[in-house]
Every structure is written in structure tokens, then in C-alpha cells.
Amino acid sequence: MNRVTIDLDALDHNLETVSRWVRGHEGSLTVVTKALCGHQETLKALFDLGVRSVADSRLSNLERLGAGPADLETWYLRPPHRSGIREVVARADISLNSELEVIRELGEEAVRQKRMHGVVIMVELGDLREGLLPGTLVRVYEEIFELPRIRVLGIGANLGCLSGAVPTVDEMMQLVLYRELLELKFQRALPLISAGTSAVMPLLLNGTLPRAVNHFRIGESILLGTDPVSGQRLPGLRDDVVTVEAEVVELKEKRLVSGAETADVAPFSIAEADDEPAPGQRGYRALVTIGQVDTDVGSLTPVHPRYSIAGASSDITVVNVGDAPEGIQIGDTLAFRPGYGAFVRLMNNPDTEKRVRPLSGVRETDRGTALLVPPVAADLKPNLVRVEDRAS
Numbered sequence: 001m002n003r004v005t006i007d008l009d010a011l012d013h014n015l016e017t018v019s020r021w022v023r024g025h026e027g028s029l030t031v032v033t034k035a036l037c038g039h040q041e042t043l044k045a046l047f048d049l050g051v052r053s054v055a056d057s058r059l060s061n062l063e064r065l066g067a068g069p070a071d072l073e074t075w076y077l078r079p080p081h082r083s084g085i086r087e088v089v090a091r092a093d094i095s096l097n098s099e100l101e102v103i104r105e106l107g108e109e110a111v112r113q114k115r116m117h118g119v120v121i122m123v124e125l126g127d128l129r130e131g132l133l134p135g136t137l138v139r140v141y142e143e144i145f146e147l148p149r150i151r152v153l154g155i156g157a158n159l160g161c162l163s164g165a166v167p168t169v170d171e172m173m174q175l176v177l178y179r180e181l182l183e184l185k186f187q188r189a190l191p192l193i194s195a196g197t198s199a200v201m202p203l204l205l206n207g208t209l210p211r212a213v214n215h216f217r218i219g220e221s222i223l224l225g226t227d228p229v230s231g232q233r234l235p236g237l238r239d240d241v242v243t244v245e246a247e248v249v250e251l252k253e254k255r256l257v258s259g260a261e262t263a264d265v266a267p268f269s270i271a272e273a274d275d276e277p278a279p280g281q282r283g284y285r286a287l288v289t290i291g292q293v294d295t296d297v298g299s300l301t302p303v304h305p306r307y308s309i310a311g312a313s314s315d316i317t318v319v320n321v322g323d324a325p326e327g328i329q330i331g332d333t334l335a336f337r338p339g340y341g342a343f344v345r346l347m348n349n350p351d352t353e354k355r356v357r358p359l360s361g362v363r364e365t366d367r368g369t370a371l372l373v374p375p376v377a378a379d380l381k382p383n384l385v386r387v388e389d390r391a392s
Helices: 008-024 040-048 059-067 082-091 100-113 134-144 169-186 198-205 340-347
Strands: 002-007 028-032 053-056 073-076 094-097 117-122 150-156 192-196 215-218 242-255 282-288 300-302 308-312 317-322 333-338 353-357
Touching (some): 002 008, 002 340, 008 028, 008 198, 008 215, 008 353, 040 059, 040 353, 053 059, 059 073, 082 100, 094 100, 100 117, 100 134, 100 150, 134 150, 150 169, 169 192, 192 198, 198 215, 282 333, 333 340
Parallel strands (some): 002 353, 028 215, 053 073, 094 117, 117 150, 192 215
Antiparallel strands (some): 002 242, 242 282, 282 317, 308 317
16 A cells, blocks of 8 residues: 655665765765664665665664675664663674763673774763763763773764754864863874764755764765755755655545534644635545554655645545546555655554665666775774874
8 A cells, every 4th residue: 555665776876975975075974774674675775885884773773784794884873771782782883872881881791792892972062862961071081991892983963853953063163172172181082073964964065064073974865865954955965765655545526624613633733734725615635545653644745746735644644636636546646755754654664565666777876886985983093092193
């Protein structure tokens, strides 16, 4: 009934474009794959396109990466949970952290597993999600530099993920200053400032992102071509990587505004369209087989420019298709573009069919399996190198 199609030509275009932007900034790229929910065919396509550093927030998804390339670098995005420490160390090369107690336990587990584990310490910059308060940075770094089997890779931040805080140059410069202060105090190199999320892409494109912000964790901009803060397509990217199709089960001309008494709040509310129909206005409505149980319907946009979503229940979405059905028949499908929230839920839904549209015969580049951007940790100097040595 419902199907998600991932177009590899469009994905290839976005991946190469974002990689080119990152290379121009002299940065490193980690592709955030959590929205794929471990979908093997798409992950294999990314590896074939040259991706060698990926990040996920589910240990089960990281486990599915075991069949990936031998040189694949893996990041765990969610702050590690104590009950999952063993798996985090086993599955991920690097994790993002904000709790000293957890980092100690990561080090102890890394000793048991005889593995090195990289950590990036997250700083709270205003999104009110994970991150240390800046005043505690010195105390935390003072201890973690001495932990066995822990490789301190740098400092990081998230913006635009929870509170919708828009990243600014001033906030990015704060991170740069924090790193400089830490390096000077401890005479240890912190190679990474990992703050280049999809929400930071506009700063990268307009040339205002500080050069020192050198690690990018990008998912939405590659998979959907969009800026998560504005929801708009980023210049140069394609927004047709993902298409959602749902089957038409009813098509009838009806009133567009209910004549019945209605409650103030519906079970599943959808944001009202700008051009609300007038009372008594009629038009054709198509009912399709996708609902709020399947995905975030409010994050779907019909591909047809004149169609609009009127509302949705748990299992059905109603689409206004205009004064004439334009050849739509029962059993046909209507196509939508998903926002990030809709895409994640569809990929995680076992009742949604997923398919990949293969690359066409002519590719934009003949990369083969060449690396788009080298893995982050591969070229980093050991964290015992003194700051002055890093400049030589």
C-alpha cells in the first residue's frame, strides 16, 4: 500500500555536492544514517558511493553495519547510556559525550575489550539538548585526558535539533575559543570541532563558518536536500531523493468544509492551509492509505503542486485534488515528499515497502569506491601530541 523510494541518482548528487563543500572547507564528513533505520540496500549504496564514516543513534543499526567496508568508521550519536556501554565500545569507534561518569565507564570497558575509543565532548550552546556547561569544561578535560584507552578527539555542539536554535557565527566562535583555551591549558591537541550539522550548512555556504569548525555530521541535507531550521531546500541540492507513495482507496466530490458540529481539537491535527476553502465549497477528495500511525502526515508535501493535505486519521489521509480528478483512479498512488520526521518514521515502519532506484548509466563522477572524504580519525595525530607540534 505505502512505499518509500530512494533515488540513488539524487542521493549521489547530494552526497557529492555536500562532500565538495566540506572538502572546500578542509573539513571531514560523517554521514548521519539514523533516518535510514538500518536499511541495508541504501547503506550499501552509500558505501559504494565512497562513504567511509557514518553515524547512528541506534546500536542495532550500528550492528547492521558489521557487513560494511573494513575501513568503515562508526560514530554513536546519542549520549551513551550506562546499560549500553559494552555495546557502544564494541560497535562504535567514536561517541559524543557530556557525562564524565559515563566517559570513565567507556574507558574501563575499552580496557576490557582492548580497543581504543574516541570521544568528542559536547558543549551546551543554547539548543538545550546534550552538552556540558562551558564552566565545567576544564574539570572534565583534566580527567579524561588521563583515562586509558580513551582518545580525546575534540569538542562539539548541536544546534537546531530540539529548540530550533539557529546556529550563528558567534556560537561557532565560542567553540573555537573553548578549544584554544583547553589546548593552551593542557598542552594537548584537540583536532576536531564537531559542530557542522545540517543546520550549519547555510553558514558554510555563505562563507561565514569559522575554518576551525572542521567536522561535519550531515544527514538531512544529504538525504532530503533541506535545511532543518528553515525546512527549505539548500541551493545546489536535490529534494527528490525520497518519494513516498500511498494508494488511493476513495475518490469523491465532497464539500471541503464540514457542515457538522466539530470539536475544537481533532485526534490528529494538521496545520491549516493558507487558502482555507469557503463554507459550501466543493471539490474532489482522495483518501490514501497512509496515516498518523505510519508517519508524521503533517511533514508530507504532495508532489503535485495543486494538491493539498486536508487532514489525517490514524490510517487514512485526505488529499484535496481540485475540481477535477485529472485521471486519478482507485488503486492509483499519490506521491509525496517527506520532511525528516516523516521519513524517519516511514523507514522505521515495517509495514512500509522500501525500494531503491538504482543509479542511471551515467554518473556525475566516476568515483567508484574512492573516498569522498577520508575517515575522521584515520589521519588524526595521537592526542599526546603537544599543541606546538600540531603546527609543524
